[in-house]
Amino acid sequence: MKPRISFEGVSVLFGGLKVVDDVSYAIGEREFVSVIGPSGCGKTTMMNIVAGFVKPSRGAVLLDGKPVAGPGPDRGVIFQEYGVFPCLTVKENIAFGLKLAANRAGEAEREEICARYMRLMGLADFADAWPKTLSGGMRQRLAIARAYAVKPEFLLMDEPFGALDAQTRSAMQDLLLAVLAAEGKTVMLITHSVEEAVYLSNRIVVMTARPTRIREIIEVPFGYPREESLHEKPEFGELRSHVRELVMKEYAAQSRLTQEEKT
Amino acid sequence: MLVLMPWAAIVALWYAIHYSGLVNPALVPAPHAVAERFVELAGQRLPRDVWMSTQRVFLGVALGIAAAVPAGFVLGWYREVRQFIDPLINFFRALPPIALIPLMIVYFGIEETAKVVILFYAAFFSGVIVMYEGIAQISPIYVRVARTLGARDLEIFSRVIVPLTVPHMLTALRVALGVAWATLVASELIAAREGLGSLIQNAANFFLLDIIYVGIICIGFIALAMDVALRLVARRLVAWQDRIA
Numbered sequence: 386m387k388p389r390i391s392f393e394g395v396s397v398l399f400g401g402l403k404v405v406d407d408v409s410y411a412i413g414e415r416e417f418v419s420v421i422g423p424s425g426c427g428k429t430t431m432m433n434i435v436a437g438f439v440k441p442s443r444g445a446v447l448l449d450g451k452p453v454a455g456p457g458p459d460r461g462v463i464f465q466e467y468g469v470f471p472c473l474t475v476k477e478n479i480a481f482g483l484k485l486a487a488n489r490a491g492e493a494e495r496e497e498i499c500a501r502y503m504r505l506m507g508l509a510d511f512a513d514a515w516p517k518t519l520s521g522g523m524r525q526r527l528a529i530a531r532a533y534a535v536k537p538e539f540l541l542m543d544e545p546f547g548a549l550d551a552q553t554r555s556a557m558q559d560l561l562l563a564v565l566a567a568e569g570k571t572v573m574l575i576t577h578s579v580e581e582a583v584y585l586s587n588r589i590v591v592m593t594a595r596p597t598r599i600r601e602i603i604e605v606p607f608g609y610p611r612e613e614s615l616h617e618k619p620e621f622g623e624l625r626s627h628v629r630e631l632v633m634k635e636y637a638a639q640s641r642l643t644q645e646e647k648t
Numbered sequence: 649m650l651v652l653m654p655w656a657a658i659v660a661l662w663y664a665i666h667y668s669g670l671v672n673p674a675l676v677p678a679p680h681a682v683a684e685r686f687v688e689l690a691g692q693r694l695p696r697d698v699w700m701s702t703q704r705v706f707l708g709v710a711l712g713i714a715a716a717v718p719a720g721f722v723l724g725w726y727r728e729v730r731q732f733i734d735p736l737i738n739f740f741r742a743l744p745p746i747a748l749i750p751l752m753i754v755y756f757g758i759e760e761t762a763k764v765v766i767l768f769y770a771a772f773f774s775g776v777i778v779m780y781e782g783i784a785q786i787s788p789i790y791v792r793v794a795r796t797l798g799a800r801d802l803e804i805f806s807r808v809i810v811p812l813t814v815p816h817m818l819t820a821l822r823v824a825l826g827v828a829w830a831t832l833v834a835s836e837l838i839a840a841r842e843g844l845g846s847l848i849q850n851a852a853n854f855f856l857l858d859i860i861y862v863g864i865i866c867i868g869f870i871a872l873a874m875d876v877a878l879r880l881v882a883r884r885l886v887a888w889q890d891r892i893a
Contacts, residue, residue: 436796438792461796468790468793472886485797485803487799516888
């Protein structure tokens with residue numbers, strides 16, 4: 386399979402601090418890859434390289450064989466803190482990208498796209514609401530709808546469900562899977578949650594403590610569509626404990642590192 | 649009706665002080681005496697005074713904010729520029745406009761220009777700081793989001809930064825209006841023949857306390873009316889803002 390996103394010997398240094406160390410892996414067409422590792426290890430930095438906000442100090446990230454040149458609408462990014470524009474209504478937020486020169490759509494098309502994603506994300510009743518009136522889960526759905534509206538081929542998500550309660554989180558995961566089934570995307574998800582990584586992805590990249598390297602790449606053998614009941618399956622449980630064990634070791638290593646830095 | 653309660657209380661307190669004997673009644677004219685004087689002046693110079701003062705405040709604040717907004721964008725956006733200019737702005741902001749009056753007379757004469765310049769000065773420096781502090785506090789996440797959606801620099805400025813800055817513009821305008829009214833009397837001390845400041849100044853020369861009261865109350869009410877109008881506009885423009893109350 387031809388890789389769509391490929392990390393080729395990527396290292397990142399911030400000042401003198403090495404954050405990412407010689408990372409190489411590839412994400413294929415319509416793959417869902419989760420990157421999991423201890424907090425502060427450099428996962429977000431890896432996503433920011435793909436998004437075009439950070440340049441690697443060594444190596445390169447290639448999109449369809451070409452190095453990333455900067456941010457662009459081909460890569461939809463869902464940030465941890467949503468970044469919903471407070472001064473625009475729900476509908477105006479979704480329409481934001483469609484009014485830009487880079488992907489300008491006619492009014493009729495814009496209306497149609499907005500209507501479709503508001504329906505899909507359960508926001509249709511809130512078209513003219515200000516974001517301040519929305520719950521956390523709704524803001525997250527709005528951020529996803531806004532990213533989808535410009536038809537990105539890639540979806541980069543940085544702990545998108547981290548701030549949500551367990552029920553909302555689980556509902557959002559199923560919604561994400563449903564939307565992805567409808568319009569395939571190539572996805573890179575940064576997460577803390579082993580459960581989430583196993584439930585959503587084709588592959589899980591487990592990262593080490595800083596400077597982060599690849600600890601192991603794990604194939605997830607379950608097909609799509611996936612349902613809630615998958616969580617109860619013994620195979621799911623086994624895989625989850627395997628990943629968790631790996632991740633816990635790295636968390637321990639990272640917290641030792643943080644302790645040392647403090648003293 | 650309830651809104652009038654505090655006003656009624658103030659008038660009652662005023663009467664109480666006037667009749668209490670604690671203060672020489674000649675030094676505190678009774679509210680009705682001031683009201684009579686107001687009616688009398690309203691048929692003479694008062695409308696012209698109000699008009700001149702309001703016009704000066706308007707002109708000074710309009711020019712001051714018109715300059716403060718672009719300056720605020722530059723200072724808020726470019727940290728490097730801000731580090732250079734910030735001490736300078738704080739230096740000039742700390743100077744009371746009243747201290748500059750003698751210089752203004754030397755440079756701009758005693759006509760309208762000097763007064764408008766003083767008000768411009770007051771409005772600009774109080775406005776610009778609100779503007780750039782506000783802009784510098786806009787979360788970079790919005791700029792990042794806009795970039796990932798394909799926005800170019802100019803689009804980020806016009807579609808993200810400017811709308812998010814509107815509340816700060818309105819705050820700058822409110823602060824500037826307040827400072828400008830406060831500076832007005834000082835500016836009209838520059839040999840003004842017309843204006844509420846000159847009304848008060850002339851009355852002071854002849855110890856006409858009731859006229860001083862009329863002038864002060866007029867300034868208070870005009871400033872209040874402007875603030876109320878501005879808040880009404882603000883409520884429309886920044887309905888999206890999340891506020892505590």
